[in-house]
Amino acid sequence: MKEYFAVLSQIKSEILNSRYLIAKMANRELLNLYFKVGKVVSEKAASGKWGSGTIKTLSDDLQNELKGLRGFSSTNIKRMKQFYEAWEPYFLISPLSTDQLENNSDKTGIIEKSPSPTDQFKLEKSSLMTNQFVEKFLLVSFTAHYEILSKVKKLDERIFYIVKNAEEFWSVETLKHKIKNNLFEKEKKLPANFKKTLPPEMTHKALASFRDHYLLDYIALSDEESESERVLESEIVHNIKKFMLSLGSDFSFISNQYRIIVEEEEYFIDLLFYHRGLQALVAFELKTGRFKPEYLGKMNFYLSALDEYVKKEHENPSIGIILCKDKKDTVVEFAFRNVNKAMGVATYETSEKLPEKYRNILPDAKKLKEIL
Numbered sequence: 460m461k462e463y464f465a466v467l468s469q470i471k472s473e474i475l476n477s478r479y480l481i482a483k484m485a486n487r488e489l490l491n492l493y494f495k496v497g498k499v500v501s502e503k504a505a506s507g508k509w510g511s512g513t514i515k516t517l518s519d520d521l522q523n524e525l526k527g528l529r530g531f532s533s534t535n536i537k538r539m540k541q542f543y544e545a546w547e548p549y550f551l552i553s554p555l556s557t558d559q560l561e562n563n564s565d566k567t568g569i570i571e572k573s574p575s576p577t578d579q580f581k582l583e584k585s586s587l588m589t590n591q592f593v594e595k596f597l598l599v600s601f602t603a604h605y606e607i608l609s610k611v612k613k614l615d616e617r618i619f620y621i622v623k624n625a626e627e628f629w630s631v632e633t634l635k636h637k638i639k640n641n642l643f644e645k646e647k648k649l650p651a652n653f654k655k656t657l658p659p660e661m662t663h664k665a666l667a668s669f670r671d672h673y674l675l676d677y678i679a680l681s682d683e684e685s686e687s688e689r690v691l692e693s694e695i696v697h698n699i700k701k702f703m704l705s706l707g708s709d710f711s712f713i714s715n716q717y718r719i720i721v722e723e724e725e726y727f728i729d730l731l732f733y734h735r736g737l738q739a740l741v742a743f744e745l746k747t748g749r750f751k752p753e754y755l756g757k758m759n760f761y762l763s764a765l766d767e768y769v770k771k772e773h774e775n776p777s778i779g780i781i782l783c784k785d786k787k788d789t790v791v792e793f794a795f796r797n798v799n800k801a802m803g804v805a806t807y808e809t810s811e812k813l814p815e816k817y818r819n820i821l822p823d824a825k826k827l828k829e830i831l
């Protein structure tokens with residue numbers, strides 16, 4: 460039976476991997492098609508040969524010629540035009556064709572070099588574009604691309620949302636929410652002492668792994684609850700999957716109220732994670748008010764204990780993140796000056812208001828308490 464389940468697991472893995480690769484290829488081809496269509500429509504419109512009603516006619520004729528065709532409404536064709544015009548300065552369509560593929564074949568007909576995922580688009584003009592970015596660009600759905608184009612105007616901000624979408628597998632609804640809440644501006648570099656306390660090869664990766672601000676909008680707290688660190692911790696643990704999505708990739712949750720014993724006394728770390736990329740333990744301490752310098756002393760103690768009693772030999776030094784409601788950067792900077800353990804200070808934001816559509820339906824918090 461063990462052998463059977465091993466085979467079952469292997470085949471399941473192969474199926475899932477194949478589905479993922481097929482989805483990637485399909486999305487790449489779709490983006491390439493839309494880019495080409497956008498190019499044709501844009502050039503015809505620029506030449507003055509097409510009037511405002513031509514796109515509608517084109518859409519209707521395509522529907523008649525190709526029964527059951529989806530995705531080519533006049534609205535979507537206009538979006539393809541926008542897609543092409545937005546990225547045309549940075550991408551061009553590769554001339555790679557069937558003839559060229561045949562030229563790359565040996566006499567047996569086997570292609571010596573298959574086209575890579577980036578062969579459909581070639582980089583051009585901008586130093587901001589890299590092969591790594593193109594790979595991520597091609598992973599993002601057209602719907603998500605259009606959402607970014609329509610809501611975000613600056614190139615560096617567009618690149619930010621494309622990369623985040625590809626790396627963290629956002630749904631379109633999640634993307635809309637992140638843009639609406641201005642994640643680009645909020646996700647600045649974390650105030651931290653990593654350059655001074657971590658090995659050089661870890662520093663950049665550590666800075667890239669943490670954020671300056673975390674949006675915990677899936678947690679709704681009353682005024683009284685927002686002052687309780689234990690309530691905040693409980694809500695995070697209750698929503699641990701969503702919290703880990705907020706953190707980003709490579710985090711594994713170990714425990715809340717993680718117990719460590721030093722000289723027969725118990726101490727408890729609010730949240731303990733392990734980061735696979737950094738190969739390090741990550742301790743989070745939750746504070747519902749503004750950052751205070753004394754918080755670093757407590758975290759320094761926790762990290763020393765983790766490194767002494769919990770960290771494995773092959774693992775890197777533990778990292779601490781103090782998650783506060785608010786902070787003053789100069790206070791944080793001064794507090795870090797004589798600390799020898801790797802730490803950062805981030806802020807968080809929870810949802811404290813009812814959605815607009817419910818505000819006139821339910822009584823306010825004070826009235827509700829009176830009723831209860």
